[in-house]
Amino acid sequence: MRSVAVIGIGKTPFGAFPGRDLRSLAVEAGEKCLANGHIAPSQVDAFFLGNFAGPSFAGQNHLAPYVSTALGIQGVPATRVEAACASSGSAFFHAYTGVASGVYDIVLVVGAEKMTSQPTPRVTEILAGAGDCAGEIKAGSTFASLFAMIARRHMYEFGTTREHLSAVAVKNHANGALNPDAQMRKVITMQQAMAGKPIADPLNLYDCSLISDGAAAVLLAPAERAGEFTDKPVRVLGIAQASDFVALDQKPDITTFPAVRRASGKAYQMAGVGPADIQLAELHDCFTIAEIIAIEDLGFAPRGEGGPFTLEGHTARTGDKPINTSGGLKSKGHPVGATGVAQICDLVLQMRCEAGERQVPRHSLALAQNLGGSGATCVVTILGTV
């Protein structure tokens, strides 16, 4: 296996863009990325698109060549990857394996989603397609309600509180307020976060990530060639994807995500590092409880301690384990299929010292965790500049 590096990144802002369609967002991110990596479309050996529900949101199928040809990339394999909210994390993983194995040299990965063209109840319905439609969804579950049931059980078993959940939202909004590409650049108080409109008890509006349009892109190359394209390459030191049950009621214990434990265990081993070594992370905070459980499953805090760990400020931008300095899915936005690649872009910005006001001082070893559905897919990536 060859060592692989990220040689370029590109992103659109995240938000609600009534005049933009899926392809124009994907093309903007792809073009910015190619320019950033000093790569011409003709140099790209393969194209991967992470997209969750383009056919449902936009009525368009066959999306990978639809986007790649619009970018001027002709003739090469163009593949769409769907893994719910981990679609582009999975696309990134498969692009990585293509470069590491020597099948490809230069691979472009774009993640994109256009969600705001549909009314919220329809968006809720499309998102529910990532659950078990013959069981939990048929019974009336929404994604918020699945994570609400996870939160309820976590509170019962470990004493996690309403305040712990809100501490995640307050922290991520404080970070997103400093991110010019974030959808909701708004600082919120603990009082506001605790008193949001109820969505699925115990979760309120401020526990839920946003409905967003947006795209993000990265370029991968063999590390030995990275110097040809950039003077700030970031290496993929460890990466793994893991899977688990789609239906929540099939999991023996819903207060932990086995796919996160499995993927992170393999990624740590591959990188030769442990959770204590990680200097910053982008975690999948689709709901506040998801960030708390990710903190535990990744080994940043013991089981049941993710809430107190957050409330104590460890995960703040100024803390010893900064998490979601981009604002996370909560404040930056969550165009589902774009999220996994956007996490990589945001970490690379930090690792290149290009994160502006939200720049953290320690940034040579970083981790991204991208979760699909209620934990059926997880991709963990460890990046390093050392």
Place this chain on the structure above:
Amino acid sequence: MNDPTGTIYTETVIYSATEAFAADVPYQTAIVSLDAGGRVTGRIVNVHGDRVRIDDRVVRVEIRDGVPFFRKIA
């Protein structure tokens, strides 16, 4: 044969639903650990009067369109 009984493993009350369930809000869903083994996601009847919590005992009162509905055992 008696109606299946079980214990609430986790629950939520839903206030924001898809179009198909919009008329039902707020409604309660739960994962029930069945006494006979296994878990199932179902609806709880009478959300206002009879909200269930973790560890409450429930009995299945009907199956509507494949979805089990449970009621709290007093």
